[in-house]
Amino acid sequence: MQHLASRPPHPVPESWALTDEQRDLYAASQRFARDRLVPLLSTPASDEVWQETVRLAATLELGTMILPAHLGGMAIDRHDLALVVGALAAGPLERAAELTLSAPALMTMRAHDALDSLAVHDIQDYFDGTSSIAWTVPDSKSAALWRLRSKAVTRGQTLWSSTDGQKLALIAQPDSQGKCVATLGTLCLERVGIDEVGAIASLITLEQHDQHSVCPVQTWLTEIGLYLCALSIGAMQHGVQFALDYGKTRQAFKKPLMAHQLVATRLADMLIATHGSHLFLRSVASARAPLPVSLVRQLVRHVAATSADVNRELVQFCGGHGYVEGLPPASRFQTNHWFAWLLMRIDSALAPFTTSAHS
Numbered sequence: 001m002q003h004l005a006s007r008p009p010h011p012v013p014e015s016w017a018l019t020d021e022q023r024d025l026y027a028a029s030q031r032f033a034r035d036r037l038v039p040l041l042s043t044p045a046s047d048e049v050w051q052e053t054v055r056l057a058a059t060l061e062l063g064t065m066i067l068p069a070h071l072g073g074m075a076i077d078r079h080d081l082a083l084v085v086g087a088l089a090a091g092p093l094e095r096a097a098e099l100t101l102s103a104p105a106l107m108t109m110r111a112h113d114a115l116d117s118l119a120v121h122d123i124q125d126y127f128d129g130t131s132s133i134a135w136t137v138p139d140s141k142s143a144a145l146w147r148l149r150s151k152a153v154t155r156g157q158t159l160w161s162s163t164d165g166q167k168l169a170l171i172a173q174p175d176s177q178g179k180c181v182a183t184l185g186t187l188c189l190e191r192v193g194i195d196e197v198g199a200i201a202s203l204i205t206l207e208q209h210d211q212h213s214v215c216p217v218q219t220w221l222t223e224i225g226l227y228l229c230a231l232s233i234g235a236m237q238h239g240v241q242f243a244l245d246y247g248k249t250r251q252a253f254k255k256p257l258m259a260h261q262l263v264a265t266r267l268a269d270m271l272i273a274t275h276g277s278h279l280f281l282r283s284v285a286s287a288r289a290p291l292p293v294s295l296v297r298q299l300v301r302h303v304a305a306t307s308a309d310v311n312r313e314l315v316q317f318c319g320g321h322g323y324v325e326g327l328p329p330a331s332r333f334q335t336n337h338w339f340a341w342l343l344m345r346i347d348s349a350l351a352p353f354t355t356s357a358h359s
Contacts, residue, residue, distance in 0.1 A: 016279065022080055025065075029087035032060060037091025041331040045095075054129040057099045060084075063123035066106045071115070073123075078223075079286040081107065082230035086278075089234030094185035094335045096231060098150055101187070102126035104223040105133035105159045108168070109206070111219050117204045118170075129153065134173065135224055136160040136192075140348040143194045147178065148342070152186045160197050161217040165352055168216045169202040184335045189342075212290035218353045222291060225300045225346040229281050232307040232339050236274040239314050239332050243267060246318060266317060270310050277306050293353045300350075304343035311336045 018026065036053045045053060062084070067073020076084075081103065088096040106126065109115050115123070125131045134149030134156060145160055156173035178192030206216040247258040247267060257263045284291070284299045315333050 016282070018083075022083060025076075025080060026083045026087055028060060029084045030090070032057065033088050033090035033096075037088065037095055040091050040095060051129065053095075054099065058124060058128035060127075061124070062100065062103065062127045063106075063125075066103065066110060067115070067123055068110055075110075077286070078107070078226055079282060082226060082281055082285045085227060085230040086234030086237065089231050090238045092185065092331055092335070093231060093235050093339060094187055096234070097148070097339075098152070098185060098187055099127065100227075101135070101148070101150055102131075102133040104135050104220070104227045105170075107223045108159070108216065108220045109204075111210045111214075111223075112206050112208060112216050114204055114206050131155040131157065133170070134158045135220075136197075137221070137224065137342060137345045138165075138349045139191070139345070140351070145192050145194060145197065146189065146342065146345055147192055148184075148187055148189050149173065150186055151188050157203065158197065159220065160194075161220060163194060165217050166207065166215055168206040168220055169197075170204040170206075171197060171200040171202055174200055182338055184338060189338060214290050218293065218350070221346055221350050221353075222293075222296050225296055225343065225350070226281070226285055228339055228343050228346065229277075229299060229303045232303050232336065232343065233274065233277050233281055235332070235336055235339075236270075236307060236310045237278065239310065240267070240270050240274050242332065243270065243314055243317050263317070266313060270313050273306050273310060277303055293350050297347050297350050297354060300343045300347050304340040304347075307336060307340045307343075311340075 036056060064072070065074045065076040065081070065084070067075070069075045085096070085100055085103070088099060090096075106115070106123065109118070126133060129152065132150045132153045134147050136145040136147045136158060138145055138161060143163070147158060147160075149156060149158065153173075157170055158173055159168055159170050161168050174196070178190035178196070180188045180190045182189040209215050210219060244258075244267060247263060248256055250257050258267070280299055280302060284295055287295070311333055
């Protein structure tokens with residue numbers, strides 16, 4: 001099991017305590033996840049049930065949270081958004097991702113004053129199943145992009161970065177899609193050529209740096225990285241809690257699993273690694289802008305590795321039960337590795353910005 005070896009970012013928050021407003025946001029997301037998403041671990045949702053879940057998810061008003069104050073929103077920051085996203089990861093990870101897929105793009109566009117230019121003007125449409133913005137990660141080894149998009153949305157859009165890494169373009173979802181490498185629920189992870197998306201007329205182009213002189217592509221990759229970290233850490237937290245409950249109810253050699261020293265040690269190891277990752281994310285997400293690229297890369301590498309380690313430990317701890325498709329533990333372990341894989345792609349894509357920051 002890999003322990004937290006990275007040094008914490010500086011400066012760390014003065015207090016880890018949540019404000020009343022933060023607790024309310026987190027509690028509302030927890031209630032929704034408990035009522036609508038956790039049951040999907042044992043019983044896959046029908047189309048009708050999922051449509052109702054999406055409708056109820058819209059009442060969380062993520063769109064209003066993201067909108068800046070002058071447009072009537074809450075201007076939620078990265079830290080608080082990570083709390084909300086992590087809470088939703090209590091159920092199937094891909095379902096939480098589907099409900100919040102547009103968040104990184106909208107946070108990026110807010111940072112670069114581009115929300116007014118959206119083709120779909122009601123920001124709530126991006127969270128109620130009407131539309132969504134697929135996000136892309138450049139493939140550092142070829143002229144291609146990795147795109148995560150929703151197959152359930154007909155009015156989808158894609159945000160992608162230019163080959164020079166200096167500007168972003170928002171395009172309508174093309175009729176011809178790329179090669180689907182993995183299906184994650186109703187999400188598709190696919191590989192598309194840059195020439196293919198580059199041939200589509202842009203709805204919006206983001207070139208202007210933000211108030212901290214950060215280019216749109218760097219903001220974009222940072223937002224995706226923090227978002228994926230929040231999802232992965234949320235899944236780890238809920239997975240470890242499941243393992244703790246599992247260890248109390250299952251027996252080996254006529255006593256609960258938790259009563260065996262080796263089992264207790266492994267659970268403690270997972271708990272410490274998960275909590276350390278959670279604090280690392282909170283520290284980075286609450287740091288003052290501009291956020292150092294090296295720090296973001298350090299975080300995404302750490303979370304990717306820790307997520308893979310914890311996921312493997314959870315499967316081993318739950319034994320054969322964890323491998324049986326359709327049973328609750330199995331649903332927790334089927335897609336986590338793809339999100340860890342995407343985190344490593346983010347790390348590679350951010351490498352040029354680390355170099356430019358040091359030059």
